[in-house]
Amino acid sequence: MFARIYFFLLMGCAFTYGKDVLPEKPDCGQQIVDSGMELRRVAKEGEFPWTVLLKYEGANPFKCVGSLINDRYVLTSSVCVTAKNQKVISALLGVHVLSESPYSEEYGIEKIIPHGDFKKGKKEFNHDIALIKLNTTVRFSDYIKPVCLPTKGASLVQPEGKVITTGWGKNTEGDQVTTKKVVVRRVITNEVCGEAFAKYNITITDYLLCTDSLKDYKDSTCSGDGGAPVVFKDEGTWYQEGIVSFGSTCGHDFPDGNTRVSKYIAWINEKLGQN
Secondary structure, three states: OOOOOEEOOOOOOOOOOOOOOOOOOOOOOOOOOOOOOOOOOEOOOOOOOOEEEEEEOOOOOEEEEEEEOOOOEEEEOOHHHHOOOOOEEEEEEOOOEOOOOOOOEEEEEEEEEEOOOOOOOOOOOOOOOEEEEEOOOOOOEOOEOOOEOOOOOOOOOOOOOEEEEEEOOEOOOOOEOOEOEEEEEEEEOHHHHHHHHHHHOOOOOOOEEEEEOEOOEOOOOOOOOOOOEEEEEEOOEEEEEEEEEEEOOOOOOOOEEEEEHHHHHHHHHHHHHHO
16 A cells, blocks of 8 residues: 655746735735635635646656745745756746646746755655745736745644645546646644654654545545645635645555644745845
């Protein structure tokens, strides 16, 4: 069932507030269509408008996802921007269906900022986080909006709380999807997660947020979902608390490891101010 641990990269203008500022509600985490934590496999057009599709050089251009966090920056995983022979060339915003998204816009890349302490290729998954600075200011619309981050530095999502991941990675059957998918999972404690990963010599630290299938609803992230936002809803606003980092094979009933965003708010603010 559990074939191997891998990074998910592998296999196959309403307002502005400046590039060095993280927005606060109500200027983030809002959407024109909101189905909440309803169990479904596909997003509606206009849902989760902060989801960003990263485009790479080569014949297989879509390998990772990110999230729009203000009008100039995308948040993603370090592995999505540091893997060998994988060059990110642009960011696609407002995408719903890969082949036809009338509200999408493509932005070039000015700078890529991986976390300096990320250890690529090791069985240690701390600091799998990166920022992508776009080459021009984003024009917000109903289909392109930023997500909120837990800017006070404290995690707001608790164990057993539901979270949602969106992207265009493979589905639970291992087939490539073309419409923005929705994966609903639950947060589990790091202790439970650590027990599951112990036999693979992977340590689950406070820098990680683990999720697992719901007890009565099985769904999972898959290859191509690396860097995707893991979000939850609090008092009508959507916050990102995770970045998809590592897991097992598609369709598994096994924990996923995600970068815990609330641990990196200071790092994000520092980089926004420097670049």
